[in-house]
Amino acid sequence: MDKIWRKGYGLEYPVSSPIMRVRVQPYATNTRESWHAHEAAQLLYCTTGVLRVLTPEASWTLGPYRAIWIAPDIAHEFHALGHTHTFSLYLDPHTARQFGPVCRSMKVSILQHELILSLQQALECTPSNAARFALIAPLLLDEFKNPPPSSVCSLPLPTDRRLRNICELMLVAPDNNATLEAWGTQVGASSRTLARLFRDQTGMTFAKWRQQLRLAEAVSQLAQGSNVIKIAEQLGYQSPSAFISMFKKSLGETPQRYLRN
Structure with missing residues (x-):
């Protein structure tokens, strides 16, 4: 029998479920959970705040109502870009095959969100809640098999040591305007x-990659409450309208509409 555990309460009870573990985790601003990997797959949902997820192949910026599928044995690292809460499901390797071996981002629907909240409420050490968990978990997993399209900003990361060094420096300073020559x-x-x-x-191209990086940074700042004028200025755009035009061209929506959706 698998065990479900809620961090912070220290309660454990057996549940017959493909979910091996549940984790509710808060992160303070600028907290980093360093590189690690695990045999179980992880479905991580950012309930509040903004989280940057790094794998050897890419970087994702997750805001509220955004989730990421992390396949088994994939090394990953988390950076909390603001005060953040996350909810994670860890799935056994057999069940994980249904979701594929590649990490991918997901937009969380209202139904999925409510099911996650119901799972959190069921995380108590009582027989009735264990039965409730066993009913909700399969439905939630079934919903995640065909998630709504996601516009989560992701950045492929190069393997070349020199390029990787450049990208890691730019991840912490997205307003950097240095040329490739520099x-x-x-x-x-x-x-x-x-x-x-x-x-x-x-x-x-390098220019396109930097634009995607700045788009991810813009989404992060919007989710934390920054206004468009401030973001445009910080990312080096000549005017807020130029920033809004770039944002809409890339994600199909204006910044305000993106946040509402």
């Missing part, structure tokens, strides 16, 4: 070599 001097490679490697390893 980066090449810093990491010891020509701008032509770096440009070719960016296209080969990320499928994007």
Whole structure:
């Protein structure tokens, strides 16, 4: 029998379920959960705040009503960009095969959100709640098999050491306007070599990758309550209208509508 555990309460009870563990985890601003991996797959839902999820292949920025599927044995790291709460389901490897071996982002529907809240309420050490959990869990997992399309900002990460160094520096300073020539001097490679490697390893030009990074940063700041004028200024746009145009072209919605949805 698997065990369900709620962090903070220290309660455990057996439940016949493909869910091996449940974790409710708060993160203070700038908290980092360092690189790790586990045999169980993880379905992580950001209930409040903003969380950046890193894997060896990509970076995702999750806001409220956004989730990510982390396949078994995939190394990952979390950065809390604001005061954040998360809800995670850990699935046994057999069940995880239904969701695929590749990490992907998901938009959480209202029904899925309510089912998650119901699961949290059922995390008490009583027979009736254990029975309730056993009823809700299969429905929630079935809903996540075909989630609504997600516009979560994701960034492919290169494997080349020099490019990886550039990307990691830009992740913490998305307003950095250094050219590839300047980066090449810093990491010891020509701008032509770096440009070719960016296209080969990320499928994007350097300029496009930086735009995606800034888009992810914009989503993060919007979710934390920053206004469009401040975000446009911080990310180096000449005007709020230029920022809004970029945002709408990339995500199909204005920043305000994106947050409402």
